[in-house]
Amino acid sequence: xxxxxxxxxxxxxxxxxxxxxxxxxxxxxxxxxxxxxxxxxxxxxxxxxxxxxxxxxxxxxxxxxxxxxxxxxxxxxxxxxxxxxxxxxxxxxxxxxxxxxxxxxxxxxxxxxxxxxxxxxxxxxxxxxxxxxxxxxxxxxxxxxxxxxxxxxxxxxxxxxxxxxxxxxxxxxxxxxxxxxxxxxxxxxxxxxxxxxxxxxxxxxxxxxxxxxxxxxxxxxxxxxxxxxxxxxxxxxxxxxxxxxxxxxxxxxxxxxxxxxxxxxxxxxxxxxxxxxxxxxxxxxxxxxxx
Numbered sequence: 001x002x003x004x005x006x007x008x009x010x011x012x013x014x015x016x017x018x019x020x021x022x023x024x025x026x027x028x029x030x031x032x033x034x035x036x037x038x039x040x041x042x043x044x045x046x047x048x049x050x051x052x053x054x055x056x057x058x059x060x061x062x063x064x065x066x067x068x069x070x071x072x073x074x075x076x077x078x079x080x081x082x083x084x085x086x087x088x089x090x091x092x093x094x095x096x097x098x099x100x101x102x103x104x105x106x107x108x109x110x111x112x113x114x115x116x117x118x119x120x121x122x123x124x125x126x127x128x129x130x131x132x133x134x135x136x137x138x139x140x141x142x143x144x145x146x147x148x149x150x151x152x153x154x155x156x157x158x159x160x161x162x163x164x165x166x167x168x169x170x171x172x173x174x175x176x177x178x179x180x181x182x183x184x185x186x187x188x189x190x191x192x193x194x195x196x197x198x199x200x201x202x203x204x205x206x207x208x209x210x211x212x213x214x215x216x217x218x219x220x221x222x223x224x225x226x227x228x229x230x231x232x233x234x235x236x237x238x239x240x241x242x243x244x245x246x247x248x249x250x251x252x253x254x255x256x257x258x259x260x261x262x263x264x265x266x267x268x269x270x271x272x273x274x275x276x277x278x279x280x281x282x283x284x285x286x287x288x289x290x291x
Contacts, residue, residue, distance in 0.1 A: 008080060011073040013040040014052065018070050022059040095124040096271055098279075099135040101149040102217050103164075103234055104260065108148070108282040115278045120271060131215055133190045139263055145272050147263040148279060150192045158261025160280060166193065166232040166256040167245040174227055174244075178251040181207040183229030188215045192258065193232050200253040232256065 016026040017037060027034040045052050052066035062070050096116075100109060109127070116123060128138060132149035139147040139154065147154075151161055176182050182201065186194045201208050212223040217237060224231050225242045230252075238245060248254040262283075264276050 006076060008077065010040050010044045010047075011077055013037055014044055015070065015073050015077065017041060017053065017060060018062055018066070020059075021061065025059075095126045096275055097126045097128070097143065097145045098275065099128040099130070099138050099144040099147040099149070101132045101135055101260070102129050102215075103237065104148045104283070105129045106217060106234075106236055108279050111282040112275070112278040115281075116275060119274060123271065131187065131191055133192070145265065145268075146275055146279070148260065148283075149263075151259045151261040152192055154261060154263060156263070159264045159276065160262040161259055162283070163257050164234055164260055166196070166258055167235060167238065168230050168252055168255065169224055169233045169238055169243050170230045170246050171224055171227040172242055172244055174224075174230070174246075176230060176246065176249075176251055178249075181209045182251065183211045184208050185212040185214075185220055185223040185229045185231040186210055187220070188213050191215075196256050196258065197232050200256060204251075204253055206251055206253075 017023055020026040023037050024034050027037045050065040051063050052069055053060045054063050132153040135147050135149040136153035138144050151158060211229045214220055220231050246252055
């Protein structure tokens with residue numbers, strides 16, 4: 001059981017008196033009354049059952065017992081300061097959990113991670129890359145500190161929103177045949193892009209058939225490059241040596257516009273705020289709402 005004599009306030013008062021060699025100077029330095037310091041020293045001596053200070057013509061000095069206690073008191077206070085500092089460091093380096101829609105991760109993740117790492121070398125990042133609906137579900141469950149995904153997947157307001165153009169992309173030599181159903185490569189359900197794709201084709205009365213389904217951008221790319229059909233992609237995902245954005249035609253809708261959002265706590269800590277700014281910079285977003 002920790003002794004009442006180890007009350008940090010009593011220890012600080014005693015160490016201060018010893019360092020100044022005077023109750024009055026210690027009290028003056030602390031902006032307190034000398035009587036308050038005297039009461040603390042008397043309480044400390046009563047708790048320890050030992051006389052700690054003796055008066056001299058020039059002030060006070062520790063007794064033999066006081067010198068021994070001074071060394072312990074100084075160490076105890078130093079350890080207290082050390083543990084507070086270490087815990088502060090630990091809080092600073094707590095993992096930051098970021099959820100990104102995969103199509104966003106392709107563009108934003110490498111640059112943002114590099115800047116975070118350079119700013120906080122000891123930072124532990126927990127990155128989740130998934131489809132927007134899954135990211136929004138994790139956000140609602142409180143499993144993420146930051147999230148970037150389609151706004152339609154979220155119920156709350158985003159810290160920042162922007163529009164992304166989705167291109168109809170085929171292989172470098174691919175040309176859709178209006179006389180046949182359009183071969184499409186789609187993300188697996190649940191997926192906002194897939195729904196928008198199907199709705200857009202329905203609006204122009206275009207028949208289609210799904211030739212490949214996947215949640216992976218890598219698989220979608222491979223299907224496009226292999227000539228399996230048409231997929232929706234952002235410009236960053238198109239490899240110009242193997243793919244091309246298809247022009248709008250009677251058998252193909254124009255590019256689609258989808259709104260994305262950066263979701264963050266109402267009062268982010270300094271690391272989360274920095275991560276927001278780095279992600280915004282990587283996505284080339286205006287930072288007016290993040291400062």
